[in-house]
Each structure stands twice: as C-alpha cells, then as structure tokens.
Amino acid sequence: MLLTLSYSAPNATDLGYLLHKHPDRHQSFSLSVGRAHVFYPQADDDRCTAALMLEVDAIDLVRSKRLKASDAFSLGHYVNDRPYASSSMLAVAIGQVFRTAMTGRCDARPELAATPLALEVELTSVPVRGGDDLVRRLFAPLGWSVEVTPTPLDASFPAWGDSPYSTVRLAGELLLGAALRQIYVLLPVLDDTKHYWVSDDEVGKLLRAGEGWLAVHPERELITRRYLAHQRSMVVDATARLVESGDDVAVETPEVNTAAPLYQLRAEAVMTALKDVGARRVADVGCGEGALLRRLLVDPVFTQITGSDVAARELAKAEEALNLRELSDRQRERIRLIQSSATYHDPRLRDQDAIVLMEVVEHLEPERLPALVGSIFGDAKPGAVIVTTPNADYNPLYPALPAGRFRHPDHRFEWTRAEFADWAATVGATHGYVVEHRTIGEVDAAAGSPTQLALFRRI
Template identity: 45%
Template structure:
C-alpha cells in the first residue's frame, strides 16, 4: 500500500519538518501485521514528496496471538490488503507527532494551509453492498475542500477484456494543514473500505472524536462516516449524540433473533429432518436449541472460527453427545457435510463478500445437497424503519432487498435442482416488509 504526500510550498523541504521525517534518511518501523517505510522520492525546494509504503506480511498477520490458537479465517479470507484500517494504523505509527499538530523544527508552519497533494494508487470505495462506488471519494473529501481525481484501474493490464478492478487511483489536492490532511485520511480510508482488521471497542469512539472533532460535525455525510467508522449501532449513536431506544414499558415480546430461531426450527420440524447441519454455527446458540429437540438425532455445527467453536462447546457442555462441531469454511467443498437431511444458514451469507456466494452455493446446494436448506438474511429495506444508522452488523458485506434475495434464491435453486419458497420473519412493515427474509430450498433431484 502506498501513500505519497507532496507540496510545492517554498521551500518545499519544510514538509520534512511537519512530518518529522528527514528527506535524506529513510525511516522504517515494524507493526504487528507488517512494516512501514517512509522515504522521500523527491526533495527539492521547489517540490518535496514523502511516500509511506506499508508492506503487509500475511504470515505475521495470521500468526498474531489469539485465544484458541491460529484460526482458519486468514487463509480463507480473500479480501486484498488495501488502504483502510491498515493504513490508518501505519499513519499513526509513522506520523504520530504530525497527527497531533506539533512541529518542533518549524512551529509557525503547523497552522499554515500548504498546497498539498495526496496520491493513493489503489483505494477501495465500497458501497454498502460491497460494489465499487466511484462517487464515494468525492462525497467524502470534496466537502473538506479537496479537488478529487479518481481513475478506474484495470484488473490486469495484460488482459483488458477482464475489465476493471474494484479499486480507484485517487489524487487529492487542497490547501490544508498537514495535520488536517493526515486526520482526514486516518478517518476516511477505513470508511471507504467499510471494514476494519482489528477488534472494535468503545475506544474507537474516542479515536473518532479525537481525529475528526474539528470537521465531522459540519460534514454533510456525518452520519454515514460515523456509522462506517464505528461499525456498531450503539457506538454510532453515542458518537452522534443520538439517544438509545427507550426501554419498553410493557412486557417484552420475543426478540427478532428469538423469532428467527423459532421460524427456522419450525421449518426443520416441518421438513421431517432427523440429521441437521448448522452452517456458520458461531457460538452455538441455535445448536443448543436443536440439541434439546428429540426429533434431531444427529446435529453438526460448522464454523470457520476456532474461538467460536470453543465457545459453542462450552455452551453445549456434556449434555449433547449427539452434537458434533467441525472446523471448516463453507466456500470449499467438504465431504463431511454430505448425507444430511437438512442444513441451515442463519444470518450467514451476508458475512461473505458477494463474489464468494457462488462458491458457497456450489458447496452447499451442489455438493453437500441436503434435502432441505434454510437460509435467513436481513432485508435491507427494513433498515429505513431503524433510521439513518443503516446496516445492522459491522461485518455485513452486503444486505439485500427482497427482490435481490428472490433473484439469488431463484437462480440458485434452478441451477442446483431445488425449488424454493420465500417467507418473512418478524413484524412486517406495510412498505418495507419484514426485518428478516427466509428461503427454504427443497431438493428435487437426487442427493
């Protein structure tokens, strides 16, 4: 990943004082996931540029200490390493003093707006559904005073027929304080990527307010930036000053998750399933429900996370000997998943990047081929009922409308020899439909 910051301020070599880097002395520092290098490819009084090169080491990244040992996720997660939260951490490591606005060598320059140009050769700009949104860079940076130039990048210059990649070459130009440019990049690169590579806690609220407190309140995309940066609805509400929903004064009914489990459980019983796969079982909440029903004589949970499987085993204890837990990825064919009556994917598919859905359907409907497959996923139209904070979970790579879900379900069923029935779960809105949508696939061909 590359970021180049350049200026034509006279004398341009003063940029080194503001960034606390000497143009003649390259700088390197190690991070838990790679190495940051800073060097000056150009350093004259007319124009000076500093380039930050972030070299991500995938082996070091995958071997970071985690509870439960090294997980499988880093090896099946094929998201490229692109400027986002990785680059934000690198900016803080390489330019920490500049981010605070201090300049010991030329203190009078710290508050001066210099003619700055920032160049990023490959930047993700993801819409909420994961597709490239070429206008997103303009929406985020133009209100801050930047002139924005973006160019689509070919997937492979040797094979132009393959089309464009999902990344943009981005150049930003504006008279800005160096501190402001760095803070804008620190916050907005993860927003463009719509992902973070590390655990998100309440301290992220303080990070956002520290780096964006001077400009976010007047930004027209304030709510969008806050939601994307903080990922969790409760954290976004806290940062925006939005009160949490009032506590109900009447006895609480079943939660949406409880309704979802009840609907899938009922569909499994109606299908007459005796052996059941819970794909993407997580920490085993639904497995525990199935384990208590004597109709299901053999239940198997599958998940890519070792930690989640360990917690599922702790939840089940020694009271469910007929429940087996398997470590595996649903996008790869696995002979252990064959010969089951039914399989469930409860709020799973939206956690995959859309290009990987074909591999999942080929694995489940094409290879495992249980007689019944039940899939639930959010209905993105219903998010309007919940207000401006949008997508429901930090790791959702997309959320579908009812029509998009129907199109996917119909095409998948037709391709793999199933018929499919769609239904809704939860209180249905007259305009936006139910909060959760469910597809029940019934096999028509042989196993």
C-alpha cells in the same frame, strides 16, 4: 500499500520538519500490522514528496491474535487482499508513524504547521465500496479536489471491467495535521471494514481525529457508521458527542455556499481580532475540547494561553487533543487548563490581554448574562474581549432549520444583529470599552452574516 504526500512551495523541504521525518534519511518502523518505511522520492527547494510504504506479512497477519480475520473459509485467511489494499492497516500506520504531525504540533516550524499548505496526496490500491462517487462525497466537502482512477481487473482483457480498487489523488490547501487526520479516518470508511476488532476506544479515536471537520461533514452519519464497523451503540454514542461538541452542526449547510466551513471562518476571525489588538496573554473562556487553543498553541505570538471550561470532561478532552503530555517543557509553560465558570469571578482570569467568548453567551440563560458581564468585564477587566454568537436574522437561510427553532438544542437564545448591538453597547458603556462589530461568513444583503462578532477594546 503506498501513500505519497507532496508539498509545493519555496523551502518545500520544510515538510520534513512538519512530518518529523528527515528528508535525507530512510526510516523504518515496526508496527503491529507490519513494517512501515518513510522516504522521500523528491526533496527539492520548490517541491518535496514524502512516501509511506507499509509491508505486511500475510502469514503473521493470520496468526496474530490481535488482528481479526473476516474470511469464512480457512484458505481465505491466507489468500486475500489485506496485505496489499490501502485501507485500515495503512490508516494505523499513518496514526503511528505520523502521530505528532497529526496533532498539528511542530516546534521547529510552528507558523507553517498553522498555515494551510498546497498539498497533493496519492493513495494506491484503495478498495472503494460505494463507487468512485463515494470518494468525492467524502473528500470534496473538506476542500480537496479529487481524481479517482479505477484499476482494471486485467489490462489485457478490458472487457472484464474494473476491479474494486482505485488510485485516489487529492489536491488542496489544508493544514497538514488536518489532512492526515482526514485520510486516517476516511481510508477504512471507503473500505467499510477494519482488520482489527473494534472496541469502545474507537469512539475516542474517531472524535479526536475528526475534531474540527467531522461534526459538520455532510456524510457524517455514513462516516461514523462505517468507521465504527456498524456497532450501533458506538455509533449512537459518537453521534451524540459530535452533536454536543459541534455547535450549529445540524444547520450550518445554508443554500449560500461558503468557501470554508463556518466553524473554521469563526476561529480565523477570532485569531485576526486577537492579532489586531496585539494580544499575547489570551484566555479562551468556554474552551470546550480546545479547537481555538490548538490554533493559539502553534502560534508563538501568544506567550500565555489559558483555557477554561465549567465541564471537567471537556478539559480532559482538550488536554488529550492538545497532546499536552508530549509537549516540550517550554511549550507546556505557555498553556494552562482550568475548571471555571464564566459567570463567577475567578482571579486566574485577570491580567489578560484578551478574553475570548466564542459561541458561549447563547448557551446561558438570559438572566445569567449580567453575572457573566460582571465576571469578565467587571472583575477580570482584560484589555480586549471578543464575543461571537449566531445571528438570528440569518436563520431563515438554513433550509434544515424549522421556523422559530434555534441552531443548537442547547442554545437558550439567539440574538438578532440589533439585539446584539444593543447588548454590546450597554456593556461597553458600563465598563469602559469601545465596541467594533464584524461579520463572519458570507454576508447576505438582507440577513447579514451567519455569525456576528463584537470586539471590545478597553478605554
């Protein structure tokens, strides 16, 4: 099994820093599925290619009690494609060999780890159960251009047709960590089988690897079902948690086609606003599983990061997603996670350059908004506050959203642009902030943008 990953740019050998594998060395790793080798066929200043090759012993695979043999007849345990097909075993190797790279962490090149890179990926002998179009349906919505080359059964006898295997080539500009997590999830999905028994912890693996992209993927149900080996209880659990954590996931597929998913544009807009106000000490209130915290952590500009949430379960997920236990002491000193409510005064939120309320206010009952305003603007008094919330004017452009319904079942209200502007103006005048409004997402001439942002600067 072979995976190659290429990066083209000046100083392309920095790919070695991101993968935590030196370009001048051949490295081998003993895994539960065999032996993995990492080497670099090309390592030039303008292009660098890393290769992951997995060698599987078919006999050990059969004898191992940890691994599942799905063939019904005894000889089939020994004569099968498992050692050669790039599927769940290669995904396991990716998850173990490139574990740190998948988290998006790189102390040596943090800016590069947080920057979309021009990547090319080639996967050989990929079993595709569902046709070549399935590969495009899975990868294209994530920003990849996709090329699929079927492998003939026998090149000497073209009339025999193609085998179930293909070479898959992907190209796109993505964060390296996100690219690896997508491949990790989608390889066994293409094969629609796993070589090991699927236990309850697979749901957690799927949610961690799918953070930031799976909740809004148009093939989310198929991916979840196949990744979890059609185990109904797990599929139901994973789907419910995806919907719970992925705000607007049910409807953010408007007729107007945006260049990037709205959740990504939203996070980028918040990061831009933080840079515009020169923030270094930032609190993400209502941080959830840490989607914004991950971006803050890899950017050295932010020297003190606080993530707060009322739910202990969400903070536990954020701790795991951020891989806090494996961070260096210097990195751990930059970030803290606290259990707190946005509606209560909390001295730990004071002395911040900026506080972020990203898709938070609409989850509160309207009568509790004054408590939030008093806590954030009156007590914490940061130098800046960034608030994002859905724009109700835009809702009619979502064909899947019935008239009069909110984008998410947990939303208590959704403001029009005029209502948000009135609220922001009152808050700013009362507490000494000037307000700037910004759009997020593609702007419709009549309805505005899907998400609206208010940037409050303290006078």
